[in-house]
Amino acid sequence: xxxxxxxxxxxxxxxxxxxxxxxxxxxxxxxxxxxxxxxxxxxxxxxxxxxxxxxxxxxxxxxxxxxxxxxxxxxxxxxxxxxxxxxxxxxxxxxxxxxxxxxxxxxxxxxxxxxxxxxxxxxxxxxxxxxxxxxxxxxxxxxxxxxxxxxxxxxxxxxxxxxxxxxxxxxxxxxxxxxxxxxxxxxxxxxxxxxxxxxxxxxxxxxxxxxxxxxxxxxxxxxxxxxxxxxxxxxxxxxxxxxxxxxxxxxxxxxxxxxxxxxxxxxxxxxxxxxxxxxxxxxxxxxxxxxxxxxxxxxxxxxxxxxxxxxxxxxxxxxxxxxxxxxxxxxxxxxxxxxxxxxxxxxxxxxxxxxxxxxxxxxxxxxxxxxxxxxxxxxxxxxxxxxxxxxxxxxxxxxxxxxxxxxxxxxxxxxxxxxxxxxxxxxxxxxxxxxxxxxxxxxxxxxxxxxxxxxxxxxxxxxxxxxxxxxxxxxxxxxxxxxxxxxxxxxxxxxxxxxxxxxxxxxxxxxxxxxxxxxxxxxxxx
Numbered sequence: 001x002x003x004x005x006x007x008x009x010x011x012x013x014x015x016x017x018x019x020x021x022x023x024x025x026x027x028x029x030x031x032x033x034x035x036x037x038x039x040x041x042x043x044x045x046x047x048x049x050x051x052x053x054x055x056x057x058x059x060x061x062x063x064x065x066x067x068x069x070x071x072x073x074x075x076x077x078x079x080x081x082x083x084x085x086x087x088x089x090x091x092x093x094x095x096x097x098x099x100x101x102x103x104x105x106x107x108x109x110x111x112x113x114x115x116x117x118x119x120x121x122x123x124x125x126x127x128x129x130x131x132x133x134x135x136x137x138x139x140x141x142x143x144x145x146x147x148x149x150x151x152x153x154x155x156x157x158x159x160x161x162x163x164x165x166x167x168x169x170x171x172x173x174x175x176x177x178x179x180x181x182x183x184x185x186x187x188x189x190x191x192x193x194x195x196x197x198x199x200x201x202x203x204x205x206x207x208x209x210x211x212x213x214x215x216x217x218x219x220x221x222x223x224x225x226x227x228x229x230x231x232x233x234x235x236x237x238x239x240x241x242x243x244x245x246x247x248x249x250x251x252x253x254x255x256x257x258x259x260x261x262x263x264x265x266x267x268x269x270x271x272x273x274x275x276x277x278x279x280x281x282x283x284x285x286x287x288x289x290x291x292x293x294x295x296x297x298x299x300x301x302x303x304x305x306x307x308x309x310x311x312x313x314x315x316x317x318x319x320x321x322x323x324x325x326x327x328x329x330x331x332x333x334x335x336x337x338x339x340x341x342x343x344x345x346x347x348x349x350x351x352x353x354x355x356x357x358x359x360x361x362x363x364x365x366x367x368x369x370x371x372x373x374x375x376x377x378x379x380x381x382x383x384x385x386x387x388x389x390x391x392x393x394x395x396x397x398x399x400x401x402x403x404x405x406x407x408x409x410x411x412x413x414x415x416x417x418x419x420x421x422x423x424x425x426x427x428x429x430x431x432x433x434x435x436x437x438x439x440x441x442x443x444x445x446x447x448x449x450x451x452x453x454x455x456x457x458x459x460x461x462x463x464x465x466x467x468x469x470x471x472x473x474x475x476x477x478x479x480x481x482x483x484x485x486x487x488x489x490x491x492x493x494x495x496x497x498x499x500x501x502x503x504x505x506x507x508x509x510x511x512x513x514x515x516x517x518x519x520x521x522x523x524x525x526x
Contacts (some may be wrong), residue, residue, distance in 0.1 A: 009450050010369050010461045017370055020465065023472035024325035027480050032333055035287040038280060039512065041068055041199070041504040043288045044081040046250035047516045050133030050258075051126070053097040054217065056203035063101035064251070065200050070104035074111040077506040080514045082126035083119060084111040090121050097129075113511070127515035134295065134519060135526050137257035141297040144260055147228070148237045155236070156443060158378065158403055158411040159185040160435055162428065167192065167209030169219045173226045175425065180230040182432050186239040186263060186410065189223055191215050196246025196275050197500060201255070211422065215242050215252055220259035239263060241301070244289050245271050247281070247501050253289035257296035263342065263410075264293060267303035268330050269323065272484060273492040274306055278499035279484055287334050291520040294335035301410070302327045305346030305379035307490040313348040313383075317363055318467035319489050320345050324367065325472065326480070328374075335523060338373035342410055346379035347399040355456060357398055362460035364406040365451070370465070378403045380414025392416035393434060400438035407446045411435065 045064040056062045068081055075084050085100065093109045094100035103109040114122050154160075162184040164176045169189075176187040192209030195202075205222060206214040213219060220242065227238045241263035244253040249266070256264050268286050271277040293300055304320040304327075311319065324343045331341055345367050349356045367376055380399045385392050396414035403411045413431045415423040423431075451457035475483045487493040519526070 008369055010365055010458055011453065012366075012369055012462070012465065016465065016469070020321075020325055020370070020469050020472060021329070023469060023476055024322075024329045027472055027475045028326055028329040028333070031283050031480055032287065032330070034280065035284045037508055038284045038505055039077065039080060039508055039514070040250075040281055040284050040501075040506070041072070041077060042248055042250045042281075042285050043514070043517070044068055044077070045248075046254045046288065046292075047081060047130060047514055048085070048097065049251055049254050050137075050516055051097060051129035052133060053101060054203075055098065057102075057105060060203060062200050062203055063098060063105075066105040067097070067101040070109075071111050075113050076509075077504075078509040078512065079113055080508075080512045082130075082515060083114055083122045083511070083513050086126040086129070087112065087114040087118055087122040090118070090125055119511075123513055123515070126513075127518070130515040130519070131526055133254070133258065134516070137254075137292070137296050138526060140258060140260040141295075144237075144262065144297060147231060151231045151234075152236045154185040156439065157375075158408045159239070159375075160432070160439075161186040161188060161241070161377070161410050161412045162432070163188045163190050163412070165190040165209075165212045165422070167211070167213055168207040169205050169213050169222055170207060172213055173223060176223060177226055177230045178425075179428065179432075180227065180234060180238045182429065183436055184238070184413070184432070185236075186241055187223070187227060188241045188263075188412075189213050189215075189219070191243045196243070196271060196277070199247045199501065199504065201248050201251050217255045217259060220255060220261060224260055241265065244293070244300075246275060247271075247277060247285075247504070249282075249285040250288045250292070253292040253298075256298060257292050261298060263299045263301055265303065266290060266293060266300040267344070268327050269484065269489060270303035270306060272494045272499065273490045274303075276494065276499050278502040278505065279481055279494060279496045281499070281501040281505050284505065286330065288517065288520070290331055290334035290336055291517075294337075294340065295520065297340075299340045299342050299375060300331060300336065301342040301377045302344040304344040305348070305377075308346050308348035309383050310490045310492065313346070313350070314353070314359065316490075317464045318471055320363070321366065321370065321464055321468040322471050322475075323489060324371065325468070328371065335520075338371075339375065341371065341374040342377040343367065343371055343374050344377045344379060347381050347402060348379075348383050350384050351381075351395060351398075357402070358456050359460055360398075360402050361405060361451070362457040363464065364402050364408065365457065366461040366464055368406050368408070369461075375409030377410040377412065378408035379412050380418070382418050385416075385418040385420075387420045389416040389420075392418065393430065396431065397434050397438060400435050401442060404438060404442045404445050405449045
């Protein structure tokens with residue numbers, strides 16, 4: 001995403017911003033060190049998927065789960081899945097991964113840890129298989145660039161981001177295509193409620209999601225193909241996003257890379273705070289998934305907006321900035337570039353608060369100037385939508401105007417029926433009209449918008465940045481895991497030794513081997 005040149009409007013001290021980044025780096029480094037020392041069942045299953053293993057048994061359990069469970073029962077998780085699996089293939093236990101998984105599920109194969117020449121042969125064979133998957137990811141990235149050049153790109157910023165979520169992929173497709181015709185630049189297929197808690201990725205096209213549609217490889221493929229048709233029809237590339245979060249974050253990232261998704265929801269702490277997924281599991285999975293996103297040229301969207309649905313948007317504003325700085329550090333350490341950092345924030349101040357719009361502008365402009373090259377994802381009001389659709393539509397208009405004034409990169413379309421019903425198609429039409437009017441009337445107003453020096457917006461932005469630095473100082477002293485356990489973010493207390501998925505984490509053994517992490521860590525050109 002090209003980012004226009006920007007001039008500072010808040011007169012922030014560059015040394016202060018640099019200090020904030022330095023503190024985020026200090027707070028994040030121990031987490032990265034921890035992530036490098038661990039693996040998870042999801043990382044190992046993602047490796048199998050990159051090597052070409054897909055499908056599911058008659059009960060719907062994916063073969064990657066079946067194979068991973070048997071390997072773990074025989075030799076443990078700490079060595080990784082690659083050596084025992086490809087040792088079995090080299091020994092002739094099966095002709096390919098699919099047959100091996102079936103035999104493993106039937107109990108007709110036993111895995112071992114190879115040594116010496118056997119281990120070397122297993123490493124070579126596993127690397128060869130994973131390279132094929134990563135080359136697919138590389139080709140899909142090149143394909144995206146070629147299609148953008150052929151069809152053209154969205155003619156403006158911010159990109160208009162609209163959610164489709166019927167539960168039925170075959171109903172989602174025509175709605176997504178119509179949304180693109182009406183001006184949406186990014187289609188988000190929101191996931192079925194609770195999918196982030198499933199420790200497996202459902203298989204095939206799905207038609208029975210709950211408040212969303214299941215994220216599966218086939219659903220990715222179907223929607224991507226449909227939006228490619230729309231891109232050709234409309235003369236601009238229409239982007240697709242989904243969710244790489246939850247217990248299968250690495251696997252979904254791999255599938256997204258192989259099916260050419262363009263953006264993925266991928267936050268370092270969302271699953272910990274709002275889905276009670278174990279912090280260690282999340283940080284390990286997150287690093288691998290972001291490495292895949294970096295290679296695939298996928299833009300990540302982070303979830304700081306969610307903090308403001310549980311904590312007060314004024315009192316907790318500094319936690320948003322703190323999380324953005326941490327997300328930036330974790331993302332760049334994993335290889336993502338500035339243009340891939342869709343850092344999240346939201347328009348969630350109670351509209352009854354005096355000067356609420358000025359405070360929203362201060363928060364939005366602070367994010368814009370601390371992260372000048374990032375395509376920030378600006379989220380509409382939800383917490384204070386009351387069911388009054390007229391007031392809601394007006395509030396969404398103020399949100400859209402704030403986005404225009406502060407040069408946001410990705411603007412999620414707000415619905416006036418938020419918190420009342422799942423939006424109807426007609427609701428979406430009205431919401432898109434709201435966005436189009438504001439952007440056409442005021443889309444370049446950021447060029448003229450300069451807050452008064454020393455005024456409310458300047459003072460508020462500096463206050464939030466200062467409070468963020470104070471919080472980062474405490475996190476550096478106490479540790480990020482302890483800060484999460486204490487309820488620092490979103491008022492959610494999540495200790496490191498609890499939460500879903502902890503039993504799927506292992507400390508790497510000295511002979512651990514994973515060709516995917518080897519290649520991704522080295523950023524190898526294949």
